[in-house]
Each structure stands twice: as C-alpha cells, then as structure tokens.
Amino acid sequence: MGRSVTLVFAAALAAFIAAPALADDIADGEKLYKTKTCMACHGLKGARPIQTYPALAGQNEKYLLTQMQDIKSAKRIASKDPATGHPYTEGMQAVMHLLNDDELKTIAKYLTSLEPGKPKAIDPPPSQDDLAAGLAAFKKLGCVACHGADGKKTNVATYPIIAGLQRDYLVRQMTDMRDGVRVNGQSKLMLGVIKKADDAAIAAIANYISQVDRSAK
Template identity: 25%
Template sequence: MNVSRWPLAGLLLAISVSAQAADPTAVYGKGGANTAAMACVTCHGAEAEGMAAAGFPRLAGLSAVYMQRQLADFASGERANPIMQSIAAALSPEEADAVTTMLANKPRPDVERIGRTAAAQGLGETLALRGAWERNIPECVSCHGPGGVGVGDSFPPLAGQSAQYLSSQLIAWRQGTRKNDPNDLMGHIARGLTEDEIKAVSAYFANLTDTGAGR
C-alpha cells in the first residue's frame, strides 16, 4: 500500500492551476460536467464522499483549515508525496482556499456520537474507545471526538473513511513518511500499534454507519 495514498491528489490533479480553479464551481461544476468536475468525481465521488476501493478518502465536510494545512505540508515536503508536492506547490493561496472551502461545505455523513462510556467489543473498538494505556496509547475518541466525527481544525474525522486510507496513514506515521502531526502524537501512537491493531482500528471507523453501529 502506498503510505501517502494521495489524500488530495485525485482532486487537485483535476484542477487546472489557473484562474478557473479560483472558482469552486469549476471543480465540481453546477449542472453539466466539465473536465475538472469529471476528474474529481472519478477519484472522490460525486459528493466528495471518497472511493474506498481505490483508497481515496472522503473530503466532504473536512475542515477547510485542515485541508489547507495538508496542502501546505505537501508543498513544503513536510508530508511526503512527490505527486502531491508538485501539485500543491503550484496552487495559489486563492485556489487552495477556494477548493478547500467548497469541500468543507459538502455534506458529511451522520455518525452517532459514541464516546468512551460505550461498551467496547473487539480489538478495533477497544482501541477506539479505550486505547491501550499500558503502552501510553490513548483512545482515538479522546482527540477525534465521539464516534470519530472530528474535532476542530486539528483532528479530522475518522468515521466513514476507508480502512485502506486510515491504515495507510497509520503506516505512514509509523514509518516516518508522514510526520506533520503536533508533537509527534500520531507517530508515537502508530509506532506502538501492531499490524493487526492498525487493521482492526481502521476497520472499526470505516464500518461506522449513521447509527454508530458497525456494518
């Protein structure tokens, strides 16, 4: 698995780095498809809901500030991906702001806000709701919010993202190819997880439905 997995590559490859990209409707369009809109839909779905089978994450409803920060980190090389680095570096601040604002305003899936008081069954659910404090690994919901719905501009949603994407990012943090988290928080957590734990906790969040129960 590619550890970076192009979190915004499919989207940004679709954007002509020109004045057209400054208009959010040029990315997804309003009625009638255009080249940019078709390319975005191909990678991230009609509503930017992501394509799990291909490992492309959901972008709809993510914080615009968070996505802008990721673009800046790709451009600087802080987050490693040679394809994303060149694309992000070519975007003007206005273009990055326009596309991330548009994506942030897309509907996000409804997920029941399950917190630490819920019963935890299975390895993935235990890590998500209880953590592994004997190894100084906090529960995921302590930072990413009840049900993994995300908190503010620093902790993105986990619920509903594909297991392939989530596990790829944990592996990237563990290997040090992604290191743009505050105080190496995710790096520490990822290095403490086994392969089975990475798969289990990724599958747990990927399988949350709008009622908060696994599919």
C-alpha cells in the same frame, strides 16, 4: 442615529454581506474541484474516492487546507503504492502547481460544506466481534482524546475527522505515521499513541472506524 444603533446596523450589514460571500466561495471551490483534476481521484463531491484514497467531504476546513499545502510542498509524503512504485502522494503533488493559496482556501470551504458519503462496504464484511475489537483498541489506546468517541468529531479544528474514511486509506495513514513516513503538520502529536499499535490493532481500528456512518440519515 445613536452610536449603538449604528453598530447594530453595521453588524447586520456585515452578516448580510458574509453569507453570499461564502456561497460564492463554495461555488468557486466546486468549479476548481471539478476542473483541476481533484475529482478524478477523490470522486464526485469528495465522497467517492477509491478504496486507498481519502474522502474529503465534510472534513474540517483548516485540516484540509494544511494538508493540501503540505502535499504541494512535499512536506507530506506517503509510502509507495505497490501498483506504481511511487509514493501515494506523488500523483496529487504533480497537479498542485495548478492552484495558488487563495484557490486552496476556496476549495477547502467547498469540501467542508459537503455531505459525507455512506461508509464504503468492506469485502469480506467484518463481523460484529471484529468491529467491537476495533472500538476497544480505539478506546484503549486513547485515540478518543483527539478524534472523539467514535471518530466523528474532533475537539480541535485543525485535527482530522476520521469516521467513515476508506478502510485501506486509514490503515496506510496509521502505519505511515507510526513508521515515521508521514511526519507533516501536527503528526508528532499522535506518535506516542500510534507507536503502541501493532499491525493487528491498526487493522482492527481501520475496520471499525471506516464503518462509522456520519452521512445524513
């Protein structure tokens, strides 16, 4: 067998082995997600969290991993939940000792593989004018440079996809980042831009972005 034939054969074999390995990781990740309490807060298949919590289905894998690591180590913290008086990150941080780094990587693979859910309806529903104002603010402030034209796709794999996240969760993240409560990871990249957003702009953007649908039609 010539050298190039051997190489082609080796590459084909590697691809053959890689596919089932990913399927195994996804199955293992699903098991961890269901048994390590994640589902209680982030919902079935990572797509049905309550209004103030993040959906995880179809999020960028690298972003998911860094955020889980940062919540575990308390590098990422949040403002206080008025219902409990504790930071929103605290309940999750309390369970993160159940998982080691390899398991977090496995869960990230599982969550990335999932189909994003339909946008959660807002009550009362925003008007067309409200949504247009949100889109205008999103463009004017320059969010599109990192989060894409409608928040569905990022140009860097470590950045989060924000389209279709829960409205109230979006408001909190923008506010926490602007006010210096959330400073983990690459947050400071966003600071210059989000500093220019007042509460009204943040509310308008959250209304708009939360209703952008990236579920399978």
